[in-house]
Amino acid sequence: MKRDIKTNKFVIKFANVNGTGSASANSLFSKAIFRMGIPISPKNIFPSNIQGLPTWYEVRVNENGFLGRRGGIDIMVCLNPQSMERDVAELQPGGYFIYDSSKPIDKILLRNDIDFIGVPFMEHCREAYKDARHRQLFRNVMYVGSLAALLDIELDVLKGLIGEQFKGKEKLIAPNVKALQMGYDVAKKLHECPLAFRLSRRDKVGNRILVDGNSACGLGAVYGGATVAGWYPITPSTSVIDSFAKYCRKLRVDPETGEKNFAIVQAEDELAAIGMVIGASWNGARAFTATSGPGLSLMNEFLGLAYFAEIPSVLVNVQRAGPSTGMPTRTQQSDVLYSAYASHGDTKHICLYPSTPKECFEFTATALDLAEHFQTPVLVLSDLDLGMNEHMSEPLEWDDERTYDRGKVFTADDLETMEEPFGRYLDIDADGIPYRTLPGAHPTKGAYFTRGTSKDEYATYTEDGKKYVDNMERLQRKWETARHNVPKPDIRTTGKPCNVGVIYYGTSEASTLEALHHLDRLHGISLDSLGIKAFPFSDEVEDFIEQHEYVFVVEQNRDAQMRTLLINEFEFTPHKLISLLHYDGSPITARFIRHIIRDNILQTATAPRTRRSSRK
Amino acid sequence: MSYSVPGFRHPNLPQNELGYTTKDYEGRVSTLCAGCGHDSISAAIIDACFEMSIPPHRVAKLSGIGCSSKTPTYFLGNSHGFNSVHGRMPAVATGANMANRNLLYIGVSGDGDTASIGMGQFVHVVRRNVNMIYICENNGVYGLTKGQDSATTDIGSVSKKGEPNALEPIDLCSVALQLGATFVANSFSGDKSQLVPIIQAAIAHKGFAFINVISPCVTFNNSPNSTKSYDYIRQHMASSNAVDFVPPEEEITTDYAPGTSEVVTMHDGSVIHLQKLDEKHDLHSRRSALTLINDYKAEGKVLTGLLFVDLDSQEIHETMNTTATPLRNLTETELCPGSEQLEKINEILR
Ligand SMILES: Cc1ncc(C[n+]2csc(CCOP(=O)(O)OP(=O)(O)O)c2C)c(N)n1
Numbered sequence: 001m002k003r004d005i006k007t008n009k010f011v012i013k014f015a016n017v018n019g020t021g022s023a024s025a026n027s028l029f030s031k032a033i034f035r036m037g038i039p040i041s042p043k044n045i046f047p048s049n050i051q052g053l054p055t056w057y058e059v060r061v062n063e064n065g066f067l068g069r070r071g072g073i074d075i076m077v078c079l080n081p082q083s084m085e086r087d088v089a090e091l092q093p094g095g096y097f098i099y100d101s102s103k104p105i106d107k108i109l110l111r112n113d114i115d116f117i118g119v120p121f122m123e124h125c126r127e128a129y130k131d132a133r134h135r136q137l138f139r140n141v142m143y144v145g146s147l148a149a150l151l152d153i154e155l156d157v158l159k160g161l162i163g164e165q166f167k168g169k170e171k172l173i174a175p176n177v178k179a180l181q182m183g184y185d186v187a188k189k190l191h192e193c194p195l196a197f198r199l200s201r202r203d204k205v206g207n208r209i210l211v212d213g214n215s216a217c218g219l220g221a222v223y224g225g226a227t228v229a230g231w232y233p234i235t236p237s238t239s240v241i242d243s244f245a246k247y248c249r250k251l252r253v254d255p256e257t258g259e260k261n262f263a264i265v266q267a268e269d270e271l272a273a274i275g276m277v278i279g280a281s282w283n284g285a286r287a288f289t290a291t292s293g294p295g296l297s298l299m300n301e302f303l304g305l306a307y308f309a310e311i312p313s314v315l316v317n318v319q320r321a322g323p324s325t326g327m328p329t330r331t332q333q334s335d336v337l338y339s340a341y342a343s344h345g346d347t348k349h350i351c352l353y354p355s356t357p358k359e360c361f362e363f364t365a366t367a368l369d370l371a372e373h374f375q376t377p378v379l380v381l382s383d384l385d386l387g388m389n390e391h392m393s394e395p396l397e398w399d400d401e402r403t404y405d406r407g408k409v410f411t412a413d414d415l416e417t418m419e420e421p422f423g424r425y426l427d428i429d430a431d432g433i434p435y436r437t438l439p440g441a442h443p444t445k446g447a448y449f450t451r452g453t454s455k456d457e458y459a460t461y462t463e464d465g466k467k468y469v470d471n472m473e474r475l476q477r478k479w480e481t482a483r484h485n486v487p488k489p490d491i492r493t494t495g496k497p498c499n500v501g502v503i504y505y506g507t508s509e510a511s512t513l514e515a516l517h518h519l520d521r522l523h524g525i526s527l528d529s530l531g532i533k534a535f536p537f538s539d540e541v542e543d544f545i546e547q548h549e550y551v552f553v554v555e556q557n558r559d560a561q562m563r564t565l566l567i568n569e570f571e572f573t574p575h576k577l578i579s580l581l582h583y584d585g586s587p588i589t590a591r592f593i594r595h596i597i598r599d600n601i602l603q604t605a606t607a608p609r610t611r612r613s614s615r616k
Numbered sequence: 617m618s619y620s621v622p623g624f625r626h627p628n629l630p631q632n633e634l635g636y637t638t639k640d641y642e643g644r645v646s647t648l649c650a651g652c653g654h655d656s657i658s659a660a661i662i663d664a665c666f667e668m669s670i671p672p673h674r675v676a677k678l679s680g681i682g683c684s685s686k687t688p689t690y691f692l693g694n695s696h697g698f699n700s701v702h703g704r705m706p707a708v709a710t711g712a713n714m715a716n717r718n719l720l721y722i723g724v725s726g727d728g729d730t731a732s733i734g735m736g737q738f739v740h741v742v743r744r745n746v747n748m749i750y751i752c753e754n755n756g757v758y759g760l761t762k763g764q765d766s767a768t769t770d771i772g773s774v775s776k777k778g779e780p781n782a783l784e785p786i787d788l789c790s791v792a793l794q795l796g797a798t799f800v801a802n803s804f805s806g807d808k809s810q811l812v813p814i815i816q817a818a819i820a821h822k823g824f825a826f827i828n829v830i831s832p833c834v835t836f837n838n839s840p841n842s843t844k845s846y847d848y849i850r851q852h853m854a855s856s857n858a859v860d861f862v863p864p865e866e867e868i869t870t871d872y873a874p875g876t877s878e879v880v881t882m883h884d885g886s887v888i889h890l891q892k893l894d895e896k897h898d899l900h901s902r903r904s905a906l907t908l909i910n911d912y913k914a915e916g917k918v919l920t921g922l923l924f925v926d927l928d929s930q931e932i933h934e935t936m937n938t939t940a941t942p943l944r945n946l947t948e949t950e951l952c953p954g955s956e957q958l959e960k961i962n963e964i965l966r
Pocket residue numbers: 681682683684685702725726727728729730753755757758759760761766
C-alpha cells in the first residue's frame with residue numbers, strides 16, 4: 001500500500017482484556033509520547049467488570065494540540081482475540097492492525113485496505129518467562145517495546161519512565177526493561193520500522209501536565225480547605241475521594257503525632273454521605289461528597305433540606321450514562337436538569353461545569369467558597385470522560401494570597417455587640433444572604449433551630465403563608481445575587497459578522513472548539529461560541545443567545561437538557577436553540593460536531609432550516 | 617470564653633456551678649399532646665444537664681422527624697438545634713461531630729425514625745461509635761402520622777386503631793448491643809429518678825451512648841391492650857439496677873449492703889453508683905445484658921436500667937486519629953498546602 005507519512009497526528013487504540021494489567025503498559029505508552037513533547041489525549045473504554053471482559057484504550061496523538069476525540073482509528077493494537085472481529089472492522093482505510101501473531105489470524109478477518117502487522121508477543125514471552133503471571137505482565141511491556149520500534153518512540157524516554165514507576169522497587173526495573181527491549185527487537189526484525197504513522201520529538205507540551213479530572217477535584221478539595229468528606233463508592237466518582245485521601249495523607253497529617261487535619265467517612269449509602277456533609281457544614285467545617293447518577297438520586301431529599309435550611313454543601317457529580325444503572329462505565333452529560341433542580345418543591349442549585357482538569361481543581365475549591373458564601377448546595381458536574389481519563393491540562397495554579405470565603409457568620413464578638421436580636425434568616429444586606437451562627441458560639445446569644453419546615457426570619461416554625469412566601473422570595477433574591485458571582489462563560493467571537501453561535505459545556509469543549517476551527521478552515525464557516533461554566537446563567541449567556549439568529553447547543557445526552565434549562569430560565573423563543581446531541585456513552589467527537597453543523601448550515605443556505613434534534 | 621451569663625436570675629431558683637438555673641436549660645413551650653411521654657424526657661434532659669452544669673451552648677441537639685424529633689425545640693433553648701429529615705439524624709450528627717469533636721451531641725429520635733426508615737443509619741452510627749447520646753423516644757407507634765404500628769410494637773399489642781399487631785418487634789437495645797454499642801440503657805419516660813442519672817451517665821460516657829426510653833403516646837397508643845401504655849409499663853417494668861450519678865467532685869454517701877452495689881468510674885472522672893437489683897447482671901458483659909433482656913421478656917417483663925457500659929470505648933475520632941483541634945477551627949494556614957507544593961505536584965504530573 002502506498003502511504004503518506006503522518007507524523008504526530010493519528011489515533012491509536014488498544015484492545016485488551018480487563019484485569020490483565022494492561023492499564024499500566026498503556027499509560028506508559030501515552031506518557032512516553034507526552035514526554036516527547038507531543039500532545040496526547042488518552043481515553044479508557046472499559047466495562048463494568050473486574051476481570052475478563054474486553055476493554056479499550058484510545059489515544060489521540062495530535063501535535064496541533066487538539067485534544068477532543070477526533071473520530072476514527074488509524075492504528076489498532078489488538079491483544080484480545082474476543083474483540084478482534086470488531087477491532088478489525090473499526091479501523092479506517094489505510095490503517096494498521098497490530099496483533100499478537102503467536103496464533104495465526106483468521107483469514108475471514110483480513111481486509112485489503114489496511115495493513116496487518118503481526119508480532120508473536122506470547123510466543124516470545126513463553127520462551128522468556130516460566131511463570132504464567134509474568135508472561136501476562138511482560139507481554140504488556142513487550143507490546144509497548146514493539147510500538148517503540150514501529151512508531152519511533154524514544155527508548156530512553158520509556159526506560160526513564162520505567163525507572164520512575166519502580167522507584168523503591170529497583171529489582172523490577174531490569175526485567176521490565178528487558179521485556180521492552182525484546183519487543184523492540186522483535187518488531188524491528190520482522191517489520192520495516194517506522195510505519196507511516198510515526199512520532200517525532202516536538203516542543204508542544206510546554207509546562208502542561210497530564211492528569212485526570214477526579215484527581216484534580218480531590219486536590220481542589222484539599223486546597224479549598226475541605227476537612228470532612230462523607231462518601232459511598234460509585235463509578236466514576238470514587239477516585240475523587242481516593243485522590244482527596246491520598247493528598248490529605250500526604251499534606252494534612254502531622255508528621256510528629258500522626259494526627260489528621262481531615263476526616264473521611266465511608267458512609268452506608270449516599271443518603272448518609274450527603275447527610276454527613278450537611279451536618280459538618282452546618283457545624284462550620286468545609287465538607288464535600290462525590291457521587292454519580294444513582295447516588296444523586298438518593299441524595300435528593302437532603303439536597304432540598306440544604307437548599308431550604310440554607311446549609312452549605314458541596315457535591316462533585318461525576319456523570320455517567322443513565323437512566324438507572326445505565327452504562328456505569330460510559331460517559332454522558334445527562335444529570336444537567338436533575339442536578340439543577342434536585343429535590344421536591346421549588347428548589348434549584350448552583351452548578352459548575354468544568355471542562356478540563358484545571359477547572360476541576362479550581363471549581364471544586366470555588367464550590368467550597370460559593371457554598372459557604374451562599375449557604376446552599378453547590379454541584380460540580382464533571383463526567384466519566386473528564387474524571388477518569390488523563391487529560392493534558394494547563395498546570396494547576398493557586399494564589400497564595402487567596403483566602404477562603406467563609407460567608408456570613410456572626411462570631412461571639414459580633415453577637416455580643418449586636419443591638420438587634422439575632423435573626424437567622426433576616427436579609428440584613430438586601431442580597432438575600434442571611435447570617436448564620438455556629439453551634440457553641442456564644443453562651444446565650446445566637447442559638448437557633450435549623451429545620452426543613454417553613455420558618456420565619458427568626459427560624460421559628462411557621463405555617464403563615466405570607467411568611468412562607470417572604471422566605472421563598474428572599475431565596476430567590478439570593479439566587480439573583482448568585483447569578484452575578486458564579487464563574488463567567490467563555491466567549492469566543494470570530495470578529496467576523498456572524499449570526500450563528502454554538503453553546504457547549506463540560507467535556508464537549510475540546511471537540512467543539514476543534515470542530516469550529518475546522519469549520520472555519522475547511523468550509524469557511526466561522527461561528528461564535530460560548531462555553532457555559534455555571535448555573536444560574538449569567539447575563540452574558542442570555543446576551544449571546546439574543547445576539548445570534550440561532551445557536552447550536554452541543555450536549556452529551558438524549559433530551560437536550562441544557563437547552564431545556566436555558567429555555568426554562570430565559571424568555572427567548574425555543575426555536576433559536578438547535579440541539580446537537582451525542583449520547584452513545586463515548587465522548588463526543590470533533591468530527592460529529594463538525595459534520596452536523598456543516599450539513600445544517602449548508603442546507604440552510606439553500607433551504608429552510610430544520611432543527612436537528614432527536615426529540616423536539 | 618469570657619462571655620458571662622445574663623445578669624438577671626430568678627431569686628428563688630437554685631443555681632448550678634455555672635450560675636445557671638433550670639430556666640437556662642428550658643426550651644420553647646411544647647406543642648405535644650398533654651401527657652405525652654416525650655415531654656417528660658425533655659424535662660429529664662433539662663434536669664440532667666442542669667445538674668451536671670453543662671454549658672447549654674456547648675450542646676448540639678439533632679433529630680429526625682416525628683413528634684419525638686420535634687422535642688429538641690422544647691429543651692436547651694440556648695443550644696443550636698437541627699431538625700433534619702426522617703430517619704437521617706445519625707448522618708447529620710456524625711457529620712457535625714466530625715466538624716467539631718468538642719461539643720456534646722444529643723440526638724433525639726422516635727421508634728419510626730430509628731427502627732424503620734432510619735434503621736440503616738442507626739446501625740451504622742452505632743458501629744462507628746460516634747461520640748454522642750442517642751435517645752430513642754419509643755412509643756411503639758407513629759405519633760405524628762396518627763397512629764400506625766411501628767417496628768417496635770409488640771406482637772398482640774393493640775393501639776387506638778384496634779388491630780392487634782402481628783409482626784415481630786425489633787428490640788433496639790438488643791440490636792445496639794449486638795452492633796457493639798459501648799453504652800446501652802433502657803428506661804421509661806415516667807421514671808425520672810431512673811432516667812435522669814442514666815442520661816447523666818450517657819453524657820459522661822465517651823463514645824456512642826444509646827438510651828431507649830419507653831415513652832407512651834397518650835393519643836394513639838395508651839389503650840388498655842397496648843404494651844407501651846403507662847399502665848402496662850408501670851405494671852411490667854423491672855430494673856437491673858438503680859443508678860445514682862455522682863459528679864467528679866462529690867463524695868459517694870449512700871451505703872448499700874456489700875455485694876449489691878458497684879461503683880463505676882466514667883471516662884470524665886464522674887462516678888456512677890449502681891445498686892444491683894438483679895445480681896445476675898454484669899454491667900460490663902454484652903452477653904449478660906442480652907441474656908437478661910431475653911429472660912425478662914420471657915417472663916413478660918420489661919427490663920430497664922443501665923444495661924451495658926464499655927469503659928475502654930474508643931470513640932471515632934480516636935480511631936481515626938483526628939487532630940485535637942476541632943476541624944472546623946482550622947484555617948488556610950493549616951489546610952492549604954500553598955502554591956509551592958502545588959508546583960511540586962504539577963512536576964510529578966509532567
Ligand atoms: C421521607 C418521609 N416519609 C414519611 C414522612 C412522614 N412521617 C413523619 S413522622 C413519621 C413517623 C414518626 O414516627 P416516630 O419516629 O415513631 O415518631 P413519633 O411521632 O411516634 O414520636 C412519618 C412516617 C416523612 N416526614 N418523611
